[in-house]
Amino acid sequence: MNSKSVFTLFCFCFFAQWVIAQVKLSKTDMVKWDFKQLAINKKQIQTGVALIKPAYKQLLHNADSLLGYKPVSVMQKKDIPPSGNKHDYMSLAPYWWPDPSKPNGIPYKRHDGEVNPEVKNYPDKEQMPKLCENVNTLALAYYYSGNENYAKHAATLMRVWFLDSATNMNPNLNFGQAVKGVTNGRAEGIIDTRLFIYAIDAVQLLKKSSHWTANDQKGLQNWMAEFLVWLRTSKIGINEMNTKNNHAIWYDAQTLSMAIFIDSIDLAKRIIAVSKNRLDKQMDLNGLFPLELSRTTSLHYSVFILNAFNVIAELSEQIGVEYFQAKTNSGKSLKLAFDSLMPYLLQQKQWTHPQIKPFAYTDAFPLILTAERRYGYKGSLDTLAQLLGADLGRLQLKLL
Numbered sequence: 001m002n003s004k005s006v007f008t009l010f011c012f013c014f015f016a017q018w019v020i021a022q023v024k025l026s027k028t029d030m031v032k033w034d035f036k037q038l039a040i041n042k043k044q045i046q047t048g049v050a051l052i053k054p055a056y057k058q059l060l061h062n063a064d065s066l067l068g069y070k071p072v073s074v075m076q077k078k079d080i081p082p083s084g085n086k087h088d089y090m091s092l093a094p095y096w097w098p099d100p101s102k103p104n105g106i107p108y109k110r111h112d113g114e115v116n117p118e119v120k121n122y123p124d125k126e127q128m129p130k131l132c133e134n135v136n137t138l139a140l141a142y143y144y145s146g147n148e149n150y151a152k153h154a155a156t157l158m159r160v161w162f163l164d165s166a167t168n169m170n171p172n173l174n175f176g177q178a179v180k181g182v183t184n185g186r187a188e189g190i191i192d193t194r195l196f197i198y199a200i201d202a203v204q205l206l207k208k209s210s211h212w213t214a215n216d217q218k219g220l221q222n223w224m225a226e227f228l229v230w231l232r233t234s235k236i237g238i239n240e241m242n243t244k245n246n247h248a249i250w251y252d253a254q255t256l257s258m259a260i261f262i263d264s265i266d267l268a269k270r271i272i273a274v275s276k277n278r279l280d281k282q283m284d285l286n287g288l289f290p291l292e293l294s295r296t297t298s299l300h301y302s303v304f305i306l307n308a309f310n311v312i313a314e315l316s317e318q319i320g321v322e323y324f325q326a327k328t329n330s331g332k333s334l335k336l337a338f339d340s341l342m343p344y345l346l347q348q349k350q351w352t353h354p355q356i357k358p359f360a361y362t363d364a365f366p367l368i369l370t371a372e373r374r375y376g377y378k379g380s381l382d383t384l385a386q387l388l389g390a391d392l393g394r395l396q397l398k399l400l
Contacts, residue, residue, distance in 0.1 A: 346383065
């Protein structure tokens with residue numbers, strides 16, 4: 001190992017020890033969700049307000065079905081990562097395919113927007129989002145109902161993936177979104193863990209249960225602190241931080257949620273400032289994002305990046321930083337982005353940019369909920385849900 005590598009390793013270890021030493025119990029009730037809104041919803045459930053009953057009933061139905069969902073772990077995959085350690089997460093880049101002109105199809109070639117079905121052979125990528133979504137549902141059901149069975153199962157799922165030494169994931173993404181014949185792992189793989197944001201919020205609700213202990217909470221904070229160090233100091237993490245499209249925004253959203261979770265508020269505020277600068281640079285004067293418009297599924301990616309900014313704005317509120325109404329130095333704002341996109345999301349205007357496959361309008365539900373609450377688009381969520389006949393996704397959002 002050369003002197004430069006030794007120095008880099010020393011800096012990494014020192015920074016890691018410093019960050020973990022700073023970990024404190026978060027002073028916020030939640031990390032992303034609005035706890036005041038949750039409390040209002042809970043009061044309405046307890047007093048029998050009719051409008052919220054269908055959503056609550058559906059939530060409990062979903063949570064009941066998840067009690068039979070078995071814990072998942074990175075150790076369940078058959079393939080072994082290049083490190084030789086199955087505790088390391090691994091996934092395959094979705095838009096890369098075998099090259100028919102090459103022996104064995106290697107190296108793979110990129111086809112933007114076309115998902116290679118091989119990705120399903122890498123169960124870490126399949127299981128992790130489901131885990132986060134399921135813990136999210138169970139934690140909400142526990143909070144609203146007080147049923148400890150939901151908390152118990154959610155706690156078990158979290159321990160198996162993050163905390164138990166025999167099954168936990170190592171806090172890195174060294175082998176995320178590999179491309180056969182090109183790389184064992186790349187910066188783009190960091191977007192795989194964006195749903196950790198929701199799992200972090202879920203455990204904030206579980207803290208009131210005896211099934212999620214103070215040691216569990218501290219253990220998860222330490223895990224996220226180590227992962228945050230990796231995100232901010234590894235070559236892969238730094239490469240992702242320096243990207244120019246939606247990946248950079250989801251990187252900011254993830255690191256911001258972890259900084260708040262471990263109560264590193266100064267770092268959180270620096271991340272928010274960087275994010276506002278990215279908003280200024282990536283958005284055009286019409287409120288759209290040219291790098292996303294260039295994609296073959298441009299409406300999907302326009303919604304995807306705005307969802308990331310929306311998450312950052314919600315996170316920012318938790319520590320008293322205004323984002324939803326803030327303007328950049330050039331006068332751009334999140335509101336401008338919403339105003340530009342909403343006519344397309346409500347199917348009032350026809351999208352004219354590339355979109356090679358049907359857009360999943362349910363992906364826009366969180367944005368439409370924000371537009372209702374922040375920007376005066378009253379009734380928009382119900383209107384779109386009725387157009388789509390997609391009530392279930394809308395119902396659970398009513399509880400957030």
